[in-house]
Amino acid sequence: MRMAELSRESGVPVATIKYYLREGLLPPGERTSPNQARYGDGHVRRLKLVRALLDVGGLSIASVRDVLDAIDSGVHTHDTLGIAQRRIPLPTAQADDETRGWATAVVARIAAERGWKVTPGSPVVESLIGTLCTFASLGRTELVDRISDYADLAERTAEVDLDSVRGMSTMESVVEGAVVGTVIGDAMLMTLRRLAQQQVSARRFPRTG
Amino acid sequence: MRMAELSRESGVPVATIKYYLREGLLPPGERTSPNQARYGDGHVRRLKLVRALLDVGGLSIASVRDVLDAIDSGVHTHDTLGIAQRRIPLPTAQADDETRGWATAVVARIAAERGWKVTPGSPVVESLIGTLCTFASLGRTELVDRISDYADLAERTAEVDLDSVRGMSTMESVVEGAVVGTVIGDAMLMTLRRLAQQQVSARRFPRTG
Numbered sequence: 001m002r003m004a005e006l007s008r009e010s011g012v013p014v015a016t017i018k019y020y021l022r023e024g025l026l027p028p029g030e031r032t033s034p035n036q037a038r039y040g041d042g043h044v045r046r047l048k049l050v051r052a053l054l055d056v057g058g059l060s061i062a063s064v065r066d067v068l069d070a071i072d073s074g075v076h077t078h079d080t081l082g083i084a085q086r087r088i089p090l091p092t093a094q095a096d097d098e099t100r101g102w103a104t105a106v107v108a109r110i111a112a113e114r115g116w117k118v119t120p121g122s123p124v125v126e127s128l129i130g131t132l133c134t135f136a137s138l139g140r141t142e143l144v145d146r147i148s149d150y151a152d153l154a155e156r157t158a159e160v161d162l163d164s165v166r167g168m169s170t171m172e173s174v175v176e177g178a179v180v181g182t183v184i185g186d187a188m189l190m191t192l193r194r195l196a197q198q199q200v201s202a203r204r205f206p207r208t209g
Numbered sequence: 210m211r212m213a214e215l216s217r218e219s220g221v222p223v224a225t226i227k228y229y230l231r232e233g234l235l236p237p238g239e240r241t242s243p244n245q246a247r248y249g250d251g252h253v254r255r256l257k258l259v260r261a262l263l264d265v266g267g268l269s270i271a272s273v274r275d276v277l278d279a280i281d282s283g284v285h286t287h288d289t290l291g292i293a294q295r296r297i298p299l300p301t302a303q304a305d306d307e308t309r310g311w312a313t314a315v316v317a318r319i320a321a322e323r324g325w326k327v328t329p330g331s332p333v334v335e336s337l338i339g340t341l342c343t344f345a346s347l348g349r350t351e352l353v354d355r356i357s358d359y360a361d362l363a364e365r366t367a368e369v370d371l372d373s374v375r376g377m378s379t380m381e382s383v384v385e386g387a388v389v390g391t392v393i394g395d396a397m398l399m400t401l402r403r404l405a406q407q408q409v410s411a412r413r414f415p416r417t418g
Binding site: 045128130137138139140145146147160161163186188189191195198199 | 340344397401404413
């Protein structure tokens with residue numbers, strides 16, 4: 001199909017498609033003349049993925065490019081989630097040594113409680129330490145006080161996640177599935193959390209007259 | 210304190226502080242001469258909050274301003290979480306009527322299963338429908354197939370969240386606590402999910418020599 005049809009099929013404006021082509025988020029079409037190229041269903045699919053990662057996942061252009069590289073490398077291993085995880089950025093935060101020491105001890109305690117193996121210095125551990133330091137710098141450690149409960153719920157969530165990844169093993173790209181499950185999954189869990197908060201809040205504080 | 214000291218105390222560069230002042234993210238200091246102003250501990254605290262919401266929470270400048278307005282309005286009601294929720298943006302997604310119909314039915318089923326009261330058209334319901342549509346448009350509905358499990362875990366998470374909010378009731382600003390718990394809490398839960406995925410993955414697929 002031509003650019004105009006690709007735009008219709010994907011719902012992405014032509015100017016935006018051209019931008020993605022320049023940024024390397026979309027492979028070039030098959031050139032049919034100096035000014036025209038032909039695009040296929042793979043381009044439609046890729047455009048939808050790019051939009052999902054940018055708009056719903058909130059990833060940057062650079063992060064999307066990095067994630068797509070991982071998907072296109074065609075790796076199929078049991079480390080699928082690891083590959084997806086390493087390419088998807090996590091929040092980071094600065095902190096003084098004392099606060100970092102406290103946060104590192106919290107993570108070590110959780111790991112010991114649950115028998116988790118954590119790799120000091122790994123991006124996910126650093127990010128977790130960063131969020132704990134952020135709570136501390138704001139003087140708001142109520143959620144950190146309940147981190148054992150949250151860690152327990154995170155483990156149950158991960159069990160469901162891994163069940164999903166297993167179901168993906170027959171699909172086109174396992175890495176793509178893990179990326180979508182992680183990034184769009186985060187968005188789904190975030191909204192479910194909000195919706196559930198409304199329910200629990202209404203139950204605990206019923207409106208009277 | 211003067212601007213230079215405010216910068217040292219908060220760890221935020223002077224140029225950035227000036228930018229936040231122009232953008233209305235930080236209230237002006239007390240003017241002591243035409244070219245100088247004095248800042249207090251409240252400014253240090255506010256700067257840390259702004260940085261946390263921007264850097265760790267990933268909020269936009271406009272969203273941070275909106276959230277700060279809610280905090281500064283000084284509301285103290287049982288609808289604290291609601292106020293925080295309405296100001297914190299959620300991902301949205303476009304979809305065709307058929308896909309929207311399917312996603313709306315999924316949300317209705319979950320609500321019926323769990324006795325949740327959902328308000329059709331509310332931002333959080335629209336966002337949830339949007340993420341489900343995103344999964345569908347990508348041909349990846351494995352996580353949606355397990356949404357009952359995720360909804361159950363979200364409700365347990367919300368129970369812990371509400372316990373935390375109760376602990377915040379004596380603090381300076383209840384709305385600030387709810388905002389921090391929601392935004393930085395999302396970041397913490399996201400990293401805990403990644404860390405837990407590593408554990409479950411290692412358990413299910415042990416490396417053999």
